[in-house]
Amino acid sequence: MAQTQALQPSPLGGAGGIPLTQKRESLWQDALRRLVRNRAAVMGGVIIVLMIIVTIFADKIALKSFEVQVLPDQNKVPQWLLSVFPSMKPYAVLSEDYPLGADYVGRDLFSRIVYGGRVSLSVAFIGPLISLIVGVIYGSISGYFGGRVDNIMMRIVDVLYAFPSLLFIILMMAFFRSTLTEIPEGTPAYALSQLDHKLGGMFFIFVGIGLTAWETMARLTRGQVLSVREKEFVEAAHTIGAGHLRIMFKHILPNILGPLIVNETLAIPGYISTEAFLSFIGLGVTPPTPSWGAMISDGSAVVRTYPSQAIFPALALAITMFAFNFLGDGLRDAFDPRLRGTQ
Amino acid sequence: MGRYVIRRFLYMLVVVLVVSFITFALMHGVPGGPFSREKALPPETIKILNERYHLDDPLWRQYVDYLYNTMIPRFTTTPPTNSLMDDFLISFKVGPAWFRWMNFGPSMHSRSRTVNDVFRANLPVSAQLGVMALSVSLVIGMPLGILAALRQNTAYDYAGMALAIFGVSVPVIVLGPVLVWLFGVYLKWLPPTGWGSKPPYVLGFLPSHLGWDYFRFAVMPSVALGLGSSAIIARLTRASLLQTVREDYIRTARAKGLHERTVITKHALKNSLIPVVTILGPLFAALVTGTFVTELIFGIPGMGKYFVTSITNRDYPIIMGTILLYAVFLVLANLLVDLTYAYLDPRIRYD
Numbered sequence: 001m002a003q004t005q006a007l008q009p010s011p012l013g014g015a016g017g018i019p020l021t022q023k024r025e026s027l028w029q030d031a032l033r034r035l036v037r038n039r040a041a042v043m044g045g046v047i048i049v050l051m052i053i054v055t056i057f058a059d060k061i062a063l064k065s066f067e068v069q070v071l072p073d074q075n076k077v078p079q080w081l082l083s084v085f086p087s088m089k090p091y092a093v094l095s096e097d098y099p100l101g102a103d104y105v106g107r108d109l110f111s112r113i114v115y116g117g118r119v120s121l122s123v124a125f126i127g128p129l130i131s132l133i134v135g136v137i138y139g140s141i142s143g144y145f146g147g148r149v150d151n152i153m154m155r156i157v158d159v160l161y162a163f164p165s166l167l168f169i170i171l172m173m174a175f176f177r178s179t180l181t182e183i184p185e186g187t188p189a190y191a192l193s194q195l196d197h198k199l200g201g202m203f204f205i206f207v208g209i210g211l212t213a214w215e216t217m218a219r220l221t222r223g224q225v226l227s228v229r230e231k232e233f234v235e236a237a238h239t240i241g242a243g244h245l246r247i248m249f250k251h252i253l254p255n256i257l258g259p260l261i262v263n264e265t266l267a268i269p270g271y272i273s274t275e276a277f278l279s280f281i282g283l284g285v286t287p288p289t290p291s292w293g294a295m296i297s298d299g300s301a302v303v304r305t306y307p308s309q310a311i312f313p314a315l316a317l318a319i320t321m322f323a324f325n326f327l328g329d330g331l332r333d334a335f336d337p338r339l340r341g342t343q
Numbered sequence: 344m345g346r347y348v349i350r351r352f353l354y355m356l357v358v359v360l361v362v363s364f365i366t367f368a369l370m371h372g373v374p375g376g377p378f379s380r381e382k383a384l385p386p387e388t389i390k391i392l393n394e395r396y397h398l399d400d401p402l403w404r405q406y407v408d409y410l411y412n413t414m415i416p417r418f419t420t421t422p423p424t425n426s427l428m429d430d431f432l433i434s435f436k437v438g439p440a441w442f443r444w445m446n447f448g449p450s451m452h453s454r455s456r457t458v459n460d461v462f463r464a465n466l467p468v469s470a471q472l473g474v475m476a477l478s479v480s481l482v483i484g485m486p487l488g489i490l491a492a493l494r495q496n497t498a499y500d501y502a503g504m505a506l507a508i509f510g511v512s513v514p515v516i517v518l519g520p521v522l523v524w525l526f527g528v529y530l531k532w533l534p535p536t537g538w539g540s541k542p543p544y545v546l547g548f549l550p551s552h553l554g555w556d557y558f559r560f561a562v563m564p565s566v567a568l569g570l571g572s573s574a575i576i577a578r579l580t581r582a583s584l585l586q587t588v589r590e591d592y593i594r595t596a597r598a599k600g601l602h603e604r605t606v607i608t609k610h611a612l613k614n615s616l617i618p619v620v621t622i623l624g625p626l627f628a629a630l631v632t633g634t635f636v637t638e639l640i641f642g643i644p645g646m647g648k649y650f651v652t653s654i655t656n657r658d659y660p661i662i663m664g665t666i667l668l669y670a671v672f673l674v675l676a677n678l679l680v681d682l683t684y685a686y687l688d689p690r691i692r693y694d
Contacts, residue, residue: 087529162358164673166632167666168365174654174662175369273514280516280636281651293516300520300640304528304535310520321512329508 027258031334041330047323055117062111064098067288070106075306077101085307092306101308103298109309112290113316119291120272120320123205127271128264130210135217136260140248142218143225154222157215165212166274173283176204201286205278209271220263224256258335266328269321276317292317351681355674359414362670363663367406370659396451409448413667416444430457447664452656458664461649466668467548468538469634469645472568475561476630476637479569480576485619487573488580492615493607495585503577510574515633518567519640526563533563536642564641568633572626579619587615620684624677631669 025033035041054061076095082088095102100109142153176193196203228234229252237251278284279293287294292313299310384392393399397408416433418440423429432445447458491503527535539557540550550557587593588611596606638647646665653661 159354159357159361162354162674162677163362164628164631164670166628167669168362170654171366171369171662171666269512273516276514276516277632277636281639283654296516296520297639300523303520303524307524307528311524314517314520318513318517321514322508325508325512 027335031258031331035330035334038330038333040326041334044323044326044330047319048327051117051121051320051323054114055121058114058118062108062114064108064111066107066111066115066290068107070102073098073102073106074104075102075302075309076106077306077308081308088306088308100312101306103295103309104302104306109295109312112295113292113313116290116292116295116313117316117320119200119202119285119289120275120317122202123209123271123275124268124320124324126206127209127213128268130206131213131217131267132260132264134210135214136221136253138214139218139221139223140225140253143222144229144244144248144252146226146229150222154219157218161215161219166277169208169212169274169278170281170283172208173204173278197286200289201284202289205275205284208278209274213267213271216267217260217264220260221256224259225252228252228255262328262332262335265324265331268324268328272317272321272324347685348682351678355678358674359667359671362674363410363667364406366663366666367409370663371402371405396449409663412446412448413664416442418442427455427457430459432459432462447667448660450658450661452653452658452661458660461661462646462664462668464542465644465646465649467542467544468540468643469638469647470548471540471550472561472564472634472637472643472645473630475565476568476572476633477627479565480572480626480630482573483569484573484576485580488577489584489612491577492581492584492588500581503581507574507577510570510572511578514571515567515636516640518570519564519637522563522567523640534560535563538643538645560643564637564643567640568630568637571633572629575622575626576619579622580615583618584611584615587611590614617684617687620680620687624673624680627676627680628673631673 073095075093076098077088077092078096078098078101079094081101082092082094098108098110100113103109103112138153138157142150176196192203225248234247234251237247242251275284276291276293276296279291280297282294282297284293285291295313296310296317299306299308299313303310397405400408418437420440423431423434423441423443427449428446430446430449431443432447434441434443436442445459447462449457450461487503487506491500494500523535526533537560539560544550588607593606593611596610597603601609634645635647635650637643638645639651649661650665653665
């Protein structure tokens with residue numbers, strides 16, 4: 001089922017003795033073909049690839065620093081911005097040094113958006129990673145072994161699912177970001193805080209998102225494993241002596257990967273939004289690491305006078321989420337078994 | 344059905360206990376207490392404060408006391424006093440005794456207010472915002488989804504689904520400032536910040552008068568908060584209705600000669616709304632956490648802003664109280680949703 005069968009001569013010869021060839025398509029090739037036809041999904045994919053390139057080469061593209069504060073330059077705007085927001089004309093100070101303008105302490109908005117993209121994209125990729133690794137392993141074990149093991153594991157997931165996870169993340173961030181006191185040196189909490197600091201404040205966001213993301217994936221995996229477990233090829237593998245681990249990861253997993261990937265891609269905008277939300281209320285990445293959420297928060301404070309400072313990061317966030325949503329929708333339609341063979 | 348109810352109820356208790364325990368553990372696990380400021384207080388003052396707020400009791404004792412005060416209602420014969428420790432949210436006279444419930448303790452940052460005072464002042468506004476956002480999402484989402492399903496692959500369908508993609512991709516923190524600028528600053532049609540009602544509230548949380556004067560402050564925040572949820576509801580309603588009208592019993596209804604409108608409203612609609620009920624649980628959670636940022640963006644005097652500042656001030660009772668209250672509310676909402684779902688779909692009761 002997951003193998004590609006390339007051009008195979010059929011035992012039936014065609015007219016004139018020329019062998020008829022059969023080319024059978026795998027699930028992935030079929031899905032890819034239908035995905036490519038979906039223009040919105042392709043556009044989303046292109047935008048994501050562009051963003052990845054821009055964020056990798058951020059230091060070549062965004063020449064100004066994102067953290068150095070140049071106070072005399074605060075709130076300066078380039079000329080073209082005045083034609084978009086004419087309300088700023090009476091008081092705006094012009095400067096062509098900043099392609100999108102400067103923020104309230106003189107940092108270049110464009111650089112901050114580019115470097116902020118790094119934060120959002122890393123969340124977009126690490127979130128699914130944790131979710132897939134933890135959730136898939138948990139769900140596979142639960143679904144494969146069934147019985148009491150399955151029962152207990154799913155009860156645990158049920159309880160965790162009813163948990164108000166975002167409140168819990170907020171609490172955890174507040175705990176680990178306590179600024180008023182010092183965490184004593186030897187404790188594990190201190191080591192974690194140092195790790196977090198080194199990563200620019202990203203570590204706890206990953207932990208927080210990871211802690212809440214794996215439950216859906218575990219449930220989904222378990223359901224898929226349950227439905228595939230009784231199939232003949234699993235029984236066949238069992239018969240020739242394959243061990244549990246081998247069956248789980250070499251036989252069952254590749255066949256259920258489709259819905260898992262689709263689901264995870266559709267969850268990515270949620271991760272990006274969670275990170276932006278946390279940064280917005282001040283519990284996200286630690287400054288000076290820029291984050292689009294924090295930039296929107298700063299911009300909201302001055303939205304009456306300098307709306308560009310809020311609107312540009314908001315646009316960046318919106319475009320990113322649109323791109324992932326379109327891609328996810330396209331993937332879901334491409335893998336939809338009901339549409340197979342109809343396009 | 345009874346077993347199912349009991350099971351869900353037990354889950355609820357477990358979750359509430361676990362939430363309270365984790366909250367308590369994290370709050371007291373942070374080194375330094377609520378009285379460690381950058382300019383240190385003299386040790387005698389700290390000792391007196393610790394005694395007063397019972398912070399020198401063993402931790403387990405503090406936890407049990409806290410649970411007892413907040414969760415367990417009681418009848419007392421002593422009349423209520425004005426003490427900061429004695430402020431219960433629900434407190435009324437029943438015959439010769441008083442029935443009292445929910446005491447979240449005194450606020451540690453402000454010396455004259457209790458947590459319940461903060462709740463009484465700010466929660467009603469958050470509740471009003473939440474209710475209006477929920478209404479917006481249902482009133483926009485469901486008709487849109489139904490229309491899109493009934494007129495599949497026409498302009499209505501595409502427009503509805505375009506709006507749905509927009510709603511899902513544009514979070515509150517993006518939509519909020521854009522709305523504030525567009526309608527508040529640029530077009531000046533609606534007030535950008537503020538709220539239209541003040542205490543005292545009817546029944547504890549309703550505003551005293553409902554006119555345009557009140558609603559003009561509420562339009563933008565409710566729409567900003569509700570649009571995302573309405574998009575999810577629209578998508579789900581559409582998918583569910585599409586699936587329902589292909590069922591055999593709908594075909595039977597049509598074959599019987601029923602008017603198409605009757606077929607849809609009497610048979611298809613009710614069954615297609617079941618999946619929407621299941622999503623109401625996570626939707627409540629999203630709305631509740633959404634109120635935090637909405638209040639920050641639109642300058643609404645609700646719990647969200649207070650909660651965020653209390654985190655910075657390390658005001659334990661308020662942090663714990665807010666999280667506990669919200670968690671209990673969400674768990675209750677989930678429980679109700681589960682029960683409603685089991686009532687509507689009998690197949691789930693034997694799970």
